Amino acid sequence: MDTATWEALRELAMQAMECAYAPYSRFKVGAAALVDDGRFVSGCNVENAGYGVALCAECGLVSELVRTGGGRLVAFVCVDGRGEPCSPCGRCRQVLSEHAHPSMLLAMPSGLKTIDEVLPDRFTSADMDWVSATTSGDRP
Numbered sequence: 001m002d003t004a005t006w007e008a009l010r011e012l013a014m015q016a017m018e019c020a021y022a023p024y025s026r027f028k029v030g031a032a033a034l035v036d037d038g039r040f041v042s043g044c045n046v047e048n049a050g051y052g053v054a055l056c057a058e059c060g061l062v063s064e065l066v067r068t069g070g071g072r073l074v075a076f077v078c079v080d081g082r083g084e085p086c087s088p089c090g091r092c093r094q095v096l097s098e099h100a101h102p103s104m105l106l107a108m109p110s111g112l113k114t115i116d117e118v119l120p121d122r123f124t125s126a127d128m129d130w131v132s133a134t135t136s137g138d139r140p
């Protein structure tokens with residue numbers, strides 16, 4: 001992917017970050033991604049007085065992805081309030097992986113990484129295949 005597209009993703013992530021609702025942590029996050037059909041999607045974190053129910057920026061991004069037609073994420077950028085790359089939390093890596101193109105690149109603080117590199121041996125729908133192969137779903 002070319003530099004201009006990465007820059008456009010970073011700009012979109014910055015715009016999303018400015019929209020963040022983070023009065024409790026004061027840690028604003030913006031995420032943006034390119035979809036395999038050329039669409040761009042983005043999201044920001046939305047906190048809550050019930051701290052544990054805060055929504056990460058990646059959740060908003062994936063919600064927009066699904067709402068606007070789905071598809072596979074091919075490139076992903078996440079920024080903090082300074083505009084520096086932000087590392088997606090473990091839960092968000094799992095959330096993103098469900099919708100990731102196998103070759104998706106994530107702009108991590110340590111550089112460009114694939115989803116396999118940031119979440120190796122992850123749980124996927126394939127791990128549940130044995131259930132449909134049995135009649136009851138009970139342990140064989």
Ligand code: THU
Nearest residue numbers: 025027029045056057088089092
């Ligand atoms: N946060 C995200 O939005 N994405 C991540 O992957 C890491 C953490 C948010 C959640 C919370 O609003 C704030 O950053 C501090 O944890």
